[in-house]
Amino acid sequence: MDYKYIFFLKSLQNNSPRTLRFINLWKKLITNYIVIQYGEPSNVNKNIRLLRSFLRLVKSVKNKNLVFMCSGFMDTLYIYLLIIVSSFFRPNLIILDIGDPWNNGNTNLFQNMFEKYVLRKVDLLIVTNVATMQYYHNIYRGKIVVIEQGVDCGLVKNYSLNCKKFNKEGKIIGVYTGRFYKDIRDPKNFFYAIKECAANLKDLEFIFIGDDLSYYFENIKIAKEFNNLKYYNKLPHEEALKFQAKADFLIYFGNKSSLQIPGKLYEYLIWNKLIIAILYPDSIESELLKSYPNVVILENDINDIKRFFNKNIIHKIIENLNTTKSENFPREFCWEYKRDKLKRILMGIYE
The missing domain is CATH 3.40.50.2000 (Glycogen Phosphorylase B;)
Incomplete structure (x- = not known):
């Protein structure tokens, strides 16, 4: 089954946990991926250019399996996800590898509703700890797996x-x-x-x-x-x-x-x-x-x-x-162990 991986990262040169996760967990396991590097939400011009590029990319995910991974600024990720799940070119399957919850327990009604709507369209959620998994169980009905951060x-x-x-x-x-x-x-x-x-x-x-x-x-x-x-x-x-x-x-x-x-x-x-x-x-x-x-x-x-x-x-x-x-x-701290776990999960989904 065909698939495409899209990663939202602020930079490939920094030491952020999500960048290290992309390099050590995903990049060594897959080949068909695209990295979208975006700026701060206040950097409107850069994000508009990236949005245009992303809209051109949307057509390429039709009838494919799509994996999203994001570093920071969850509002940007969810807007892009909304475009994907609401478009004519919706993928067969969507996996979201998420770090920190966007809403993170606050009481913003709009964020709650928006997050629930977008997550309804996601087929698998990957999180980094049990507490985050328990949080998402309250707003997400699909499958959730935990893959913690790793170490080289x-x-x-x-x-x-x-x-x-x-x-x-x-x-x-x-x-x-x-x-x-x-x-x-x-x-x-x-x-x-x-x-x-x-x-x-x-x-x-x-x-x-x-x-x-x-x-x-x-x-x-x-x-x-x-x-x-x-x-x-x-x-x-x-x-x-x-x-x-x-x-x-x-x-x-x-x-x-x-x-x-x-x-x-x-x-x-x-x-x-x-x-x-x-x-x-x-x-x-x-x-x-x-x-x-x-x-x-x-x-x-x-x-x-x-x-x-x-x-x-x-x-x-x-x-x-x-x-x-x-x-x-x-061994369970090592990225090799984390990659083995992710590989088994992806094989189970794609079969």
Whole structure:
């Protein structure tokens, strides 16, 4: 049966979870695909040009199986999906690989109705965690499968063997890689806390790597005043992984969401290093992380973070972990495992 895959991505050059998902999960499994790179919703001219291109593309999906995957800006995706499902050239079958729910639990009546209408036309929904699946069960009657974000285990294994630890004159190095989002994944409480207990952190150094970190490091005095805090803006994903490999411990910030698990979490867990996980009360990662002895869970609260760092026990935790560390990577975290699962799903649908 003929099929076509259409992927909506902001860029093929960035480190976003959806771009990595496209490259590692889908692109290595399929050949007949088209990537539509679109801009911010405010970039009207670019999106009008893309819409024209998309309308020309619509005719090519008639009587085919169509797979949609989107990175961000779900309103753009749903408008394009609406065009497809309402047109004369409707495909035989539509699969939607979705990251974050568009409506995400809010009470916007129009969004609710629009999302339900479009999803009624979708034959299979692929999501990244169980909480999102449960959310969609309330508004979608079709089949839903979970394929979490994955990790390039080959690259991780190579770096774990060949990347030497930082030589920082006896300092213990903590690394964070990723982005921040104001009021959603916000590090301000962390910065306030480490400044207030700086006297107990002289043997620690923190390195932050990711996009759009300059706001916190250039506009917030707390970040600039703490000498043991550094950041690198927009390093390639492979370089960020090298920093993870060299780190003594990793710092993780959860989202203020009951539906989202950042793909970064699986990347962190595979190293089997100490992870300081700073979570909001409704972060859904909490239950998953409780089963890992190498994870210290803190609330995204100044006092909770201060209490932990004032104990000055990070080096003891790391020493204990090093005596029990395993170099075996959980296979279910690897992209190869995710591709095998996706391949079985697609074979079952196309037969």
